[in-house]
Amino acid sequence: MHGEIERDVRAFITDNFLFRDDRQxxxxxxxxxxxxxxxxxxxxELVAFLEGRFGLHxxxxxxxxxxxxxVRSIAGYVTGKLAVANAA
Amino acid sequence: MPIGAYLSGGLDSSVVTALTSRIARSRLRTxxxxxxxxxxxxxxxxxxxxxxxxxxxxxxxxxxxxIGRLFPAVVRHAERPILRTAPAPLFALSRxxxxxxxxxxxxxxxxxxxxxxxxxxKEAKIRRFAARSPSAAWRALLLRRLxxxxxxxxxxxxxxxxxxxxxxPGDLDDPLFSHLxxxxxxxxxxxFFSGDLRSEIGGYDALADLRDMLPEAFTRWHPLxxxxxxxxxxxxxxxxxxxxGDRVAMAHAVEGRFPFLDRRVVEFAGRIPPQxxxxxxxxxxxxxxxxxxxxxxxxxxxxxxPYRAPDAEAFFGPGAxxxxxxxxxxxxxxxxxxxxxxxxxxxxxxxxxxRSVSTRDGMALVGILSAQLWADAFLKxxxxxxxxxxxLRNAPEPLxxxx
Numbered sequence: 001m002h003g004e005i006e007r008d009v010r011a012f013i014t015d016n017f018l019f020r021d022d023r024q025x026x027x028x029x030x031x032x033x034x035x036x037x038x039x040x041x042x043x044x045e046l047v048a049f050l051e052g053r054f055g056l057h058x059x060x061x062x063x064x065x066x067x068x069x070x071v072r073s074i075a076g077y078v079t080g081k082l083a084v085a086n087a088a
Numbered sequence: 089m090p091i092g093a094y095l096s097g098g099l100d101s102s103v104v105t106a107l108t109s110r111i112a113r114s115r116l117r118t119x120x121x122x123x124x125x126x127x128x129x130x131x132x133x134x135x136x137x138x139x140x141x142x143x144x145x146x147x148x149x150x151x152x153x154x155i156g157r158l159f160p161a162v163v164r165h166a167e168r169p170i171l172r173t174a175p176a177p178l179f180a181l182s183r184x185x186x187x188x189x190x191x192x193x194x195x196x197x198x199x200x201x202x203x204x205x206x207x208x209x210k211e212a213k214i215r216r217f218a219a220r221s222p223s224a225a226w227r228a229l230l231l232r233r234l235x236x237x238x239x240x241x242x243x244x245x246x247x248x249x250x251x252x253x254x255x256x257p258g259d260l261d262d263p264l265f266s267h268l269x270x271x272x273x274x275x276x277x278x279x280f281f282s283g284d285l286r287s288e289i290g291g292y293d294a295l296a297d298l299r300d301m302l303p304e305a306f307t308r309w310h311p312l313x314x315x316x317x318x319x320x321x322x323x324x325x326x327x328x329x330x331x332x333g334d335r336v337a338m339a340h341a342v343e344g345r346f347p348f349l350d351r352r353v354v355e356f357a358g359r360i361p362p363q364x365x366x367x368x369x370x371x372x373x374x375x376x377x378x379x380x381x382x383x384x385x386x387x388x389x390x391x392x393x394p395y396r397a398p399d400a401e402a403f404f405g406p407g408a409x410x411x412x413x414x415x416x417x418x419x420x421x422x423x424x425x426x427x428x429x430x431x432x433x434x435x436x437x438x439x440x441x442x443r444s445v446s447t448r449d450g451m452a453l454v455g456i457l458s459a460q461l462w463a464d465a466f467l468k469x470x471x472x473x474x475x476x477x478x479x480l481r482n483a484p485e486p487l488x489x490x491x
Contacts, residue, residue, distance in 0.1 A: 019280065021430060040249045
């Protein structure tokens with residue numbers, strides 16, 4: 001499950017922020033902000049994708065770099081949210 | 089020769105029009121662009137000025153898809169790739185002026201450079217302040233207040249805004265400090281360059297080039313003067329007065345005249361202390377004070393609304409012009425060789441899906457589209473001419489005298 005989430009997130013970032021294939025592979029923990037791949041508008045596009053693809057609600061207070069700044073942190077955040085939703 | 093005036097509804101063109109109507113021998117003629125969307129349209133303010141001055145007014149409404157349809161002609165007249173569609177409505181405006189039998193118009197161009205009207209001057213002031221006290225939590229709030237007319241910015245999370253407008257180590261010492269966020273946004277477009285173009289460019293750094301071109305005393309100037317210089321020396325002649333000015337006006341044989349760029353006005357403004365132009369965060373302070381009695385209060389007290397036009401949305405959706413799909417097709421992109429076909433396809437897909445995209449994606453899209461149209465209009469024409477000449481050179485005797 002976690003691997004699948006990571007793959008989907010990575011594909012979304014490639015199609016929407018990286019755009020090209022020949023850039024050396026994005027590291028799992030690479031900062032999207034520091035790499036200049038995502039800006040303050042891009043983060044809203046990412047949130048819309050996460051809500052649509054995984055059926056979760058992202059609270060405003062959760063839109064922080066700790067949750068959203070790398071493939072790994074995003075996948076971790078989504079996994080955590082889904083676990084809470086399933087437990088409820 | 090009858091002279092008309094552009095009326096945008098903002099301070100600068102209103103000042104020019106008000107002063108001109110005082111000395112005009114007959115009723116002054118004014119011309120405006122209207123937009124469908126409230127985000128861009130300034131019609132109520134234009135009407136306010138028309139009522140106050142009693143000018144004979146004409147307006148042309150530019151729809152989002154008009155911009156898409158006019159864009160190839162705009163690029164042909166600009167003779168260069170451009171990153172914004174803003175010249176297109178002014179192309180439609182000069183056509184209106186021409187249809188009404190006028191050949192010369194006065195505009196408010198130059199006031200934002202000379203008297204410090206652009207938001208980038210305020211943005212730089214806030215960023216410089218924030219860079220010196222980096223922990224201040226209110227800085228993103230200030231930045232949000234700076235752009236009240238950008239609905240998308242209002243929704244953006246604070247931490248990300250702060251990172252985007254914030255400074256990186258070394259930024260404060262960079263002579264280009266005021267314009268760094270803008271340069272970074274624009275450079276996003278380079279992600280779409282083809283492998284061939286990338287290797288040709290190699291390690292070339294345009295900002296290093298720009299730093300080398302600065303006047304010797306530049307680093308000792310007041311920060312506002314530095315930012316004004318970058319706007320005036322580079323953006324004004326290369327874009328504002330060219331692609332968005334002379335090129336689209338002359339497309340319909342209309343000549344623009346710019347009272348704020350009169351040498352005497354520019355020299356006078358150059359001697360005014362920076363804090364009288366940008367007073368705290370009030371732009372064009374001294375110009376507003378000096379012209380208060382000329383204008384209706386609603387115009388004089390209006391916060392600045394920069395001139396903008398719909399960008400990427402002009403090229404996608406139900407009314408999009410036909411040429412777009414062809415010009416952005418992987419085959420056409422590969423043919424021209426400037427961009428990476430796969431990357432362009434992904435960007436076009438994103439624009440199609442979202443309808444409203446971020447500033448940097450919008451600029452990349454408009455840049456790619458205009459570069460493709462520009463290459464079609466000029467580079468391919470040149471290739472055809474070269475081929476014809478070569479063919480004639482190699483032709484049997486009777487044709488050879490033609491070369």
